[in-house]
Amino acid sequence: DSGVTQTPKHLITATGQRVTLRCSPRSGDLSVYWYQQSLDQGLQFLIQYYNGEERAKGNILERFSAQQFPDLHSELNLSSLELGDSALYFCASSVYGGELFFGEGSRLTVL
Amino acid sequence: SQQGEEDPQALSIQEGENATMNCSYKTSINNLQWYRQNSGRGLVHLILIRSNEREKHSGRLRVTLDTSKKSSSLLITASRAADTASYFCATDANSGAGSYQLTFGKGTKLSVIP
Numbered sequence: 001d002s003g004v005t006q007t008p009k010h011l012i013t014a015t016g017q018r019v020t021l022r023c024s025p026r027s028g029d030l031s032v033y034w035y036q037q038s039l040d041q042g043l044q045f046l047i048q049y050y051n052g053e054e055r056a057k058g059n060i061l062e063r064f065s066a067q068q069f070p071d072l073h074s075e076l077n078l079s080s081l082e083l084g085d086s087a088l089y090f091c092a093s094s095v096y097g098g099e100l101f102f103g104e105g106s107r108l109t110v111l
Numbered sequence: 112s113q114q115g116e117e118d119p120q121a122l123s124i125q126e127g128e129n130a131t132m133n134c135s136y137k138t139s140i141n142n143l144q145w146y147r148q149n150s151g152r153g154l155v156h157l158i159l160i161r162s163n164e165r166e167k168h169s170g171r172l173r174v175t176l177d178t179s180k181k182s183s184s185l186l187i188t189a190s191r192a193a194d195t196a197s198y199f200c201a202t203d204a205n206s207g208a209g210s211y212q213l214t215f216g217k218g219t220k221l222s223v224i225p
Contacts, residue, residue, distance in 0.1 A: 002153060031211065043154075043199065043215040056210035090153060097203065097211040099144065102153035 003027065006091050006103035014111055018079040021106045025072055025093030032074040033100060034066055038087040049074055050096065081110045115200040115216035123222040130187040132219040134200030143176055144201045144213070145185050154199065157185075192225045
């Protein structure tokens, strides 16, 4: 158990809809990272937050947004969903840099 | 975009044999890490090697780093069926001001046959 909790574990929705994925980092970790894993693109870095502030941005679509709250949990919002957004979405946390601790992921299926 | 590229993409060996996976990357790094992922599960950190280190051991794992060739290798000795998983290398891209981006390769899928 990495100590990182992600909900929901599975999500099935339709194209055009909006979903929110939630992540609770390990106790004491200030950084939260979001990754998308799909068969064709591999593991893609989306965004990093550190103590509530956005610090690094990767290949995150404009339809996607994230935030980190004062209690350090984070949410990833995916809107106007397309079939190609179907993927595993991982949250990871760390104190700062170094080793990342990953959650078990949220599997999103867009029909 | 992928910074690290693992080779081979897939590897199948018999239990008890050694498994070697390679990773090449493109730009300068501060450190390189290896992670393991069981099918459909979260990634688990295996080992971190800093740019000024050449070799590191952890149990049955041995990692080497050659910064002149921008490459790393992961050796798993005396493999077990439980080692069956995908293995990823990851490189960092510190761009300062508290940002930390770990970029992963596409992974090597290891199958250890009992």
